[in-house]
Amino acid sequence: MIYTRSVSGRMIASLLFVTTTALTSFTCRSAIAQSVQTQQKISFHIKAGSLSDALVSFSTQSHVLITSTAVSLNGRITQGLSGQFTATEALQQLLQGSGLSYVPAGNGALQIIAPSKTASIMLGPVRVAGVLQDRVPSTAMIGNLPPVLPGGEVARGGQLGMMGNRDIMDTPFNQTSYTDDFIKNRQIRNIRDVLKDDPSVRSTFTTGSPGYEAMSVRGFNMLSSDMSFGGLYGIVPSPGTVAEIAERVEVLKGPAALLNGMAPGGSIGGVINIVPKRAHDTPLTEVETDYTSDSQFGGHLDLGRRFGKGKHFGLRANGMIRSGDTAIERNSMKTALTSLGADAIFKHARFSMDFGYQYREVNGAVPYFSLQDSTPVPQADKVSRNLGAPWSNYWNQDFFGVFRSEVDLYRDVTAYGSVGVSSDQSRGLEVKSISNVDSNGFGNGSVNATGNESMSVTASLGVRAKVKTRYFLQEMAFSANRYQSDSGSVNQYETMNRGSVQIDGTPSFSFPSIVAPGRVPHTASSTLSSIAFADTISALDKRIQITAGLRVQRVQSANFNASTGVRTSSYDKTALSPAVMAVFKPLKKMTVYGNWIQGLQQGTIVGSTYANAGEIFSPYQSTQYEIGIKGDLGRFVATLDVFQISQPSTIYDTSSNILSLNGEQRNRGLEINIAGQLIKGLHATGGLMLIDPRLTKTQGGKTDGWKAPGVSTVNFNIGLNYDLPWVKGLSFTSDVIYTSSQYLDTVTPRRSFPGWVRLDLGTRYTMKNPVSDTGGKLSFYLNVDNVADTRYWNSMGPYAAYFLTLGSPRTFRFSVAADF
Structure with missing residues (x-):
């Protein structure tokens, strides 16, 4: 990583993206440069808020390296964006109202500039979707969380049992993965209610009754005790599980004995998997x-x-x-x-x-x-x-x-x-x-x-x-x-x-x-x-x-x-x-x-x-x-x-x-x-x-x-x-x-x-x-x-x-x- 000491340590820390693997790869540099030159449309979803955080998300989703004057980002915010844009179109929208602009920086990178500011830092390559995902192979599950769809409430893929994570377009099932954003936006209290927008799922006993927080999936009973935790049965609390434990909640419709084995309670309507929370790059x-x-x-x-x-x-x-x-x-x-x-x-x-x-x-x-x-x-x-x-x-x-x-x-x-x-x-x-x-x-x-x-x-x-x-x-x-x-x-x-x-x-x-x-x-x-x-x-x-x-x-x-x-x-x-x-x-x-x-x-x-x-x-x-x-x-x-x-x-x-x-x-x-x-x-x-x-x-x-x-x-x-x-x-x-x-x-x-x-x-x-x-x-x-x-x-x-x-x-x- 390259950076100057002319800026505050606190702001540098907030902008440094860890992991240098992609920087050492000539192939990745060439691919990134080509992506910027061709200006292909990319799907972006970046939340409103801190501009420095938004630039992290921009670099993650576009695979474009950026450099920035750290002091110029202090306290600046952005309205975010969501949709299909080229890399430069997206960056222009993120910088609207900030008083900043950008110029090419060589090797396919873009540099954020501001009047009278010359000190700059080079941001390291970012991780895509999961924790340190650029360091793990596609056959891994730990640190390999699938990316999200625009809006951030549903992921682009999920766990397919023994076969690992699959993109939704490579999954031969009807599967939906609800994210932590979906849970937070609706202030959902239990795992069952995370699935309230899924037409294939219906709840049974009312919360507060002696019955478990069970469901039916595709018309067949789904016991709460048959939910899996990171792919393992028999871990989550039987009567019901609070939503604060989940990074994501995945529901795969239909029986899946090959993928997951027999559920302890014999549920056949579907498989509900809780993805546990993990620390991300941003504190x-x-x-x-x-x-x-x-x-x-x-x-x-x-x-x-x-x-x-x-x-x-x-x-x-x-x-x-x-x-x-x-x-x-x-x-x-x-x-x-x-x-x-x-x-x-x-x-x-x-x-x-x-x-x-x-x-x-x-x-x-x-x-x-x-x-x-x-x-x-x-x-x-x-x-x-x-x-x-x-x-x-x-x-x-x-x-x-x-x-x-x-x-x-x-x-x-x-x-x-x-x-x-x-x-x-x-x-x-x-x-x-x-x-x-x-x-x-x-x-x-x-x-x-x-x-x-x-x-x-x-x-x-x-x-x-x-x-x-x-x-x-x-x-x-x-x-x-x-x-x-x-x-x-x-x-x-x-x-x-x-x-x-x-x-x-x-x-x-x-x-x-x-x-x-x-x-x-x-x-x-x-x-x-x-x-x-x-x-x-x-x-x-x-x-x-x-x-x-x-x-x-x-x-x-x-x-x-x-x-x-x-x-x-x-x-x-x-x-x-x-x-x-x-x-x-x-x-x-x-x-x-x-x-x-x-x-x-x-x-x-x-x-x-x-x-x-x-x-x-x-x-x-x-x-x-x-x-x-x-x-x-x-x-x-x-x-x-x-x-x-x-x-x-x-x-x-x-x-x-x-x-x-x-x-x-x-x-x-x-x-x-x-x-x-x-x-x-x-x-x-x-x-x-x-x-x-x-x-x-x-x-x-x-x-x-x-x-x-x-x-x-x-x-x-x-x-x-x-x-x-x-x-x-x-x-x-x-x-x-x-x-x-x-x-x-x-x-x-x-x-x-x-x-x-x-x-x-x-x-x-x-x-x-x-x-x-x-x-x-x-x-x-x-x-x-x-x-x-x-x-x-x-x-x-x-x-x-x-x-x-x-x-x-x-x-x-x-x-x-x-x-x-």
Whole structure:
């Protein structure tokens, strides 16, 4: 790096970009010079704020080296830009109003100049997208974060399981990766709500109820415990995970047994992956205070630093606490998070660690309720939002730790290993359900005293490699995975003796005689182990890509008597899961793709009441067929696809008293998704899903051809973010969510939920932080979820026949965030 000492050390530090690899490459210099000379259009997204930070982003996105007079940048700001520009057009716009200009500086570089200023520094080459990404190969995962689309709320790619990161145009699936900007702009509190603008995803239980923060994806249940953390299952807290832990949240739609292995809970609708936070090149110190209606207050601290001469070492620490009454009547919640992410990136090796602790406590838990077969679905606006008792309480705490390593064995050959450990504890004494609700709106209340504990250890080993020949590129991936979980649970029930509960009233439950358990015995264990191989062969500069792979999955489980510890049942089966995927690019900015892939769920051990008692079914194999087309229109990416997923199930033959694996549900759907910048300053993410869920094979054929319960056939979501051009730093967000009606169960006559529409609105204002010397920002956020306070039933997925919960009421969130 070259710099003069005639400028202040503080300003030099703020402008130096680490890593000198590209400077030593003559090829890179030539490419950069050619890029400036030809003035090709490039997609830029640069935030308003500090001019020095904006020039960092400019150099990152254009691959153009710049020199600058450090003193001339002190305190200067820019309005930023977003869209397609040549390098010089973009630089001109960034410098508007600053009194600065530029001149060619040789070797393809540009020099920022100001009157009477001659001292200058040479900025080192920048890193593109990820932490020290210019130092890591494309086969790496650590320090290799995919870049973002214009608007910064959605990334251009994401993790494809064992195959590593892929650009969205090289991914043979419908996948969306939501960034930290999306989470911050809407002040989202949990991982489930990060996906609220995805039409293929619907939430189930309301936050604040005894149920987990589960979802349905493409009409199939997705347990919160089946989310992965950096690609590893069994790490994130089971009831739900706070959003402050995530750098990005990726959702890949459809089953993916080859890519990720079998999920512990057997979810097949999709894969949701949390990308942990890492320290970036720019130091981060952000403090936030927030308020959530009705009287919940909290704070968040986010620190990130890189250390060492080459900034090889990074630390990212997060701390959050939030407590108080929620917008749901007689309900309060406490949440806390402490997490630390560390990484070390060297020339041919990379390491990372994550440690975390999350605590959540709910008082006045919101019960769900179930209906008698003859009872019509009540109107949502006639039901009390909270039928629980003030003493109803549950809490859970989770500890987790993950270590990852990568070593480059040869050029474009990377071996990796990961190991993670998590511990989960929960206790509850709550009015969990109001059951057998009749046509007059009365039901029976029951109390649950529950205790759950689990310990999970998960590990992964693998190799990713690229081999280039004259005509072909071959990308190979090998993976071995193992997940081990030991768990215990205690459940006690007590029916309330005060009689029936009216669901539109305000019940007053007496304190029960049972109490939350202390000791929790070991009652179950589960082991999922697998090996997998995948090979992608590409030709014509990756315009044709064919992938084939196979995973061998072994599923082992056992149940134990809570009192004696004696094993009561066991399961041990193996399944093969092949997959074939293809990508074809008829045009430079167009991708046509297809996939045939499977999902896995643990099979059933036939119970003692059946004629074939003791029979063990092999893991259920769900199969997906999907074809789609993607268009990269520069500012945004659009996707259109159609899919079919067939999920097997058991059915009972009354004449032979045999339980067999002959049932099936088939979901066929069409999805349209869009992400990026529609016009200057207007960014969008969302789309439409049309789905036809059918019961194709049922018991005795009685309901063959019926629409499956718990799946809405039309789902529309659109999230908009508009930066006002005439008020610098002022932006507005809106999220529209439409869910059509869905059937409750398979009882005749059929009952259904009505459809609903929800509107969320938000605004934020960002200005220079007056107490920051490094161009820090001061941001004010106001978000309102469910602006019209619409009452609706949650989309329940497979739970529809059993549980009903209301959607969340109108909720205000206000926060002030300052970075220094």
